[in-house]
Amino acid sequence: MKVFSKEQIYEGDRLTTERQNISSTDLMERAGTQIFNWMHLRMQGAQVPIHVFCGIGNNGGDGLVLSRQLIIHGYNVKTYIVNYSETRSKDFLINYDRIKNTTKDWPTVLTSSNDFPLINQDDIIVDAVFGIGLNRPPADWVKDLFLKFRASKSFTLSIDIPSGLYTDKVVNDTEAVVYANYTLSFQSPKLVFFLPNTAKYTVQWEVLDIGIDRDYLIQTEAAVELISKYEVLPFYQPRDKFSHKGHFGHVLMIGGSFGKIGAVHLASRSALIAGAGMVTAYLPTCGYTSLQSALPEVMVVCDKGEKQIESITYDFDATVVGIGVGIGTSEETMKAFEAFLKTNKRPLVIDADAINLLAQNKALLKYLPVQTVLTPHPKELERLIGEWHDDFDKLNKVVEFSKAHKVIIVIKGAHTITINGNKKYVNTTGNPGMATAGSGDVLTGIISGLIAQGYEPLAATLFGVYLHGKSGDIAVESYGYQSLIAGHIIDSLGEAYIDLFKQPEESSESAENDENN
Structure with missing residues (x-):
C-alpha cells in the first residue's frame, strides 16, 4: 500500500475533481459520507451522544458533512465549530449552510475555553478540527480543548489525522495534539502512524476509500510503502519438483x-x-x-x-x-x-x-x-x-x-x-x-x-x-x-x-x- 505525502494527497484531490468532473464540494461530500457509513455500520442507530468538533477548513467541512448525515439518520449529535481563525475554506462555508438548512439545532461556535461543552465518558467525540494542512501549533484555548478530550476519557474518532499532528515533522508540544482511539484516514495511511515519536496519537487506524482517481493512485510513485502480506506475496519463489x-x-x-x-x-x-x-x-x-x-x-x-x-x-x-x-x-x-x-x-x-x-x-x-x-x-x-x-x-x-x-x-x-x-x-x-x-x-x-x-x-x-x-x-x-x-x-x-x-x-x-x- 502506498503512503502518499501531503502534497501528493492534495494533487490527487485536484486531479480527481478534474477527471471525474466533480467539484471539491462533491469530493468532500463523498469523504464525509464514507465516515458516516463507517460509524452507522457500527452504531446501528444507537443513541449515544456524539460530539462533532469541526474546524473551519476542509477537515471541518468533512465533519459538517458527517454531522448532517448523522442528524438526517436520527442520531443524538451535537456539532461545534472550533473558531480558531477568521478565515474559512469555501467548502466549509457551503457545508455550514447545508447543516443549518438541515436542523434548527445549529452548530455551537466555540471561541474560548469558556465555551466548552460537558462531555461524559460514555459519549463519542469526533475530531474534525485540523487536517493534514496544519503548519503551526494550535492556539492555547484549542490545546485546552484537546486536553478536555483526553480528560473526558471518551472514545475519540479522528478524521484523516489526529488534530494537531503534522504529516512531516514531530510536534513540540505533546499536549497540543488529539489522542485518538481510532483514525479514519482518507485513501492512504500517514507515515506518522508508524513512527515512535508520533504513533502514540492514534491507537488504531483504517483507510477509507473516497474514490480518488485510480490512475493517479496506480501511476504515482510514493516515497513510502506499507508492506503487508499482499505486497510480499509476489516475491515468493515456488520450488521446482526436480530442484x-x-x-x-x-x-x-x-x-x-x-x-x-x-x-x-x-x-x-x-x-x-x-x-x-x-x-x-x-x-x-x-x-x-x-x-x-x-x-x-x-x-x-x-x-x-x-x-x-x-x-x-x-x-x-x-x-x-x-x-x-x-x-x-x-x-x-x-x-x-x-x-x-x-x-x-x-x-x-x-x-x-x-x-x-x-x-x-x-x-x-x-x-x-x-x-x-x-x-x-x-x-x-x-x-x-x-x-x-x-x-x-x-x-x-x-x-x-x-x-x-x-x-x-x-x-x-x-x-x-x-x-x-x-x-x-x-x-x-x-x-x-x-x-x-x-x-x-x-x-x-x-x-x-x-x-x-x-x-x-x-x-x-x-x-x-x-x-x-x-x-x-x-x-x-x-x-x-x-x-x-x-x-x-x-x-x-x-x-x-x-x-x-x-x-x-x-x-x-x-x-x-x-x-x-
Whole structure:
C-alpha cells in the first residue's frame, strides 16, 4: 500500500475533481459520507451522544458533512465549530449552510475555553478540527480543548489525522495534539502512524476509500510503502519438483566469540529454515563442539582464533555472506574484518558488531558491495550515522547514508522501516514480544537465507522482515509477550510461509492488524 505525502494527497484531490468532473464540494461530500457509513455500520442507530468538533477548513467541512448525515439518520449529535481563525475554506462555508438548512439545532461556535461543552465518558467525540494542512501549533484555548478530550476519557474518532499532528515533522508540544482511539484516514495511511515519536496519537487506524482517481493512485510513485502480506506475496519463489539443495544457495555465516556462539547458532538455523540449500558457520575454535552438536544440518569452519575471529579464510564459494552476529570488536577481529571486506565479492548481510566495526572505521564502507544489507539496532545505527533529533531527522540521515553508500538499511522497531535510497518501506508484522535477545540474529539469518535462494537483496530484505515479524506474531499466540524467545520465532517460520497462502478467514492475523492493514 502506498503512503502518499501531503502534497501528493492534495494533487490527487485536484486531479480527481478534474477527471471525474466533480467539484471539491462533491469530493468532500463523498469523504464525509464514507465516515458516516463507517460509524452507522457500527452504531446501528444507537443513541449515544456524539460530539462533532469541526474546524473551519476542509477537515471541518468533512465533519459538517458527517454531522448532517448523522442528524438526517436520527442520531443524538451535537456539532461545534472550533473558531480558531477568521478565515474559512469555501467548502466549509457551503457545508455550514447545508447543516443549518438541515436542523434548527445549529452548530455551537466555540471561541474560548469558556465555551466548552460537558462531555461524559460514555459519549463519542469526533475530531474534525485540523487536517493534514496544519503548519503551526494550535492556539492555547484549542490545546485546552484537546486536553478536555483526553480528560473526558471518551472514545475519540479522528478524521484523516489526529488534530494537531503534522504529516512531516514531530510536534513540540505533546499536549497540543488529539489522542485518538481510532483514525479514519482518507485513501492512504500517514507515515506518522508508524513512527515512535508520533504513533502514540492514534491507537488504531483504517483507510477509507473516497474514490480518488485510480490512475493517479496506480501511476504515482510514493516515497513510502506499507508492506503487508499482499505486497510480499509476489516475491515468493515456488520450488521446482526436480530442484536440489544446490539450487537454493550456500550461506556463509561469520560471527561468534567466546560466550556469544549462540548468535551464530540462531542466525545459521534461521537461514536454513528460511530455505537456504546449505549453511556454513564460520566461528572461533571455542564454538566448534557446541554448534556442531546443536545444529547437525550446518557445516562448521573454524578460525585460527580460539576465542575470537582473527582471520577469515575459507576454500569454498558462498552465495551470500552474513557477518557480525556475536563477532565482537577486538583489534584482531577488526583486522580480519577489514581484510575480508577488501577481498569479498559476494552479497553481504551485515549485523551487530560488524556494524560497530564499520562505525569505528568508516573508510571500510567503500568496500561494501552495492545493495549490501545492514540490520542495526538503534544504538548501532546511531554509531553509524550519528545522533538524531527525532524520527524524521533519523529517517533523513538514513536516506542520505543509504544513497551515499548504495546500501539497504533496516531500521528495527515496532514498525521496522527498510530504506533503499529515497524509498522507505514500513513493515506491518511483529509485536513487543520480539524485543528479546537473539531476535536480530534470526532476522540476519532469514535475509541471508533468502538472498542465497536467488531473491534480490531488496526483495529478500522486505520479505525477510515481513516473515520475521509474522513468525513472531504466530509464536506470541502460544508464548505471550514476556515468554517469547528468539528460538520461538525460528520455530514459527514455516507456519509464516504457509500463512502466505491462507485465505483471509483462515489467516492467523489479529483483528487489529486486519483492520489496520
